[in-house]
Amino acid sequence: MTTLVAVHGDITTEATDAIVNAANNAMRGGGGVDGAIHRAGGPEILRDCIARFPNGLAxxxxxxxxxxxLPARWVVHTVGPNFGAGQRDRGILESCYRRSLEVADEVGARRVSFPLISAGIYAWPRRxxxxxAIDxxxxxxxxxxxVRLVARDESAHRxxxxxxxxxxxxxxxxxxxELHRRGFHRLRVSPGLAPSGLYHRIVLTDAADPDGAIHYTSGAETEFAGGTVDAMSAPHDVAALILRALPRxxxxxxxxxxxxxxxxxxxxVEPEHALPVSFADYFDAGAGWEIGWGSGLRYPAPPR
Structure with a gap:
């Protein structure tokens, strides 16, 4: 299973199999990460770009x-959408990561380092x-x-x-x-915040068995229901953990x-991982659940 980690550093110094370059359509070098990679890697990268991409890259x-x-073995070049120029289709940005990993597989790379594509001069909102990128x-x-997500800026890394x-x-x-789709309709969710406001909590219950519950807090990081759930976990794997913990x-x-x-x-919730809140100190759930603590965006309370 692929692991995904955050790294604070300079992508041009990554001693890995492949680094990903946030290139432009011309594929002849540019500013930002693109310029830094060409400068550090030398003219050989540009010569290869000209030979391999005579018409640029879509x-x-x-x-x-x-x-x-560069200390890496390959550079995987991808062209992100320019948010500032109106290219705001999330699917295109997703394609950059998907295609980069496909190319990494083609060359046999086992470790790949990415910058945050389009988050620099292409002005994609960082969150x-x-x-x-994660999804x-x-x-x-x-x-x-x-896979390593490399950020030179400390705040971006955090x-x-x-x-x-x-x-x-x-x-x-x-x-x-996933379980709802399989017919487990009595599985209920109550998400909220710890009194400190630092941790997101989720309580899962079986509506037909109030004594059975699963409690999760983000303070436990990836520990959930006797197993591990992280950014790379698939829904069916999480579903299996829930069923094991709620046997009835x-x-x-x-x-x-x-x-x-x-x-x-x-x-x-999903587009920006704006976590839902149904309980917290001094929170009135009567107006519905909040999508992202402090956002003011409310979602209707669940049907009874």
Whole structure:
């Protein structure tokens, strides 16, 4: 299984199999990460770009070249969407990560280091860039052993590291949706904040067995239901942990309204991993659940 980690550092010094370059369509070098990689790697990278990409590279696509003088073996080039120029389709940004990992698999890379694609001069909002990166890498199911998200800026690194921890909550909620789709309609969710406000909590219960419950806190990081759930966990794996921890839960197919409500909740949560809150100190849930603590965005309370 591929591991995903946050790294504070300079991508041009990554001693790994492949580093990913946030290139432009011309594939002839540029500014930001692109310029730094060409400068550090030397003219051999540009010569290979000219030879391998005579017509440039399409947005969302990827391809590889030599790494020149860099400590990596290959450079995987990808062209991210320019948010500032109106290219705001998340699917294209996801394609950059997916195609880069496909190319990494083609050349046999086992360890790959990415910058945050499009989050620099292409102005993609950083939070959205981070969550897109995490979800796209997790969804790619690549053969590589390790993916590193490298940030030179300390604040960006902290935000990536925090997002990786909080993604466990998202994966748990996705595991619940997976079970709902299989007919386990009596599985209920209550997410909220610890009194300190530092930790996200989730309580899972079987509506037919109030004595059975699973408690998760982000303070436990990836520990959940006697197993491990992280950013790379698939919904069916999370579902298996839930079923093991709630052995009396059965498929009843009897609460489609709740299932539809929960699916709508996740649709609001997933784009930027804005975690839902149904309980917290001084929080009135009567107006609905909040999507992202402090956002003011409310989602209707669950049907009874």
């Amino acid at each position: 947005t969302g696509d990827a391809g590889w070249t030599t790494a020149g003088a 959205a860039a981070i969550t897109t 796209a890498i997790a969804g790619a199911r690549a053969a590589v052993d390790e 935000e990536i590291a925090s997002a990786l921890v909080m993604t466990t909550s998202v994966r748990i909620l996705q595991g619940v949706r 839960l059965v498929a009843t197919h009897d609460a489609p309204e709740y299932v539809a409500w929960f699916a709508g909740l996740l649709a609001a």
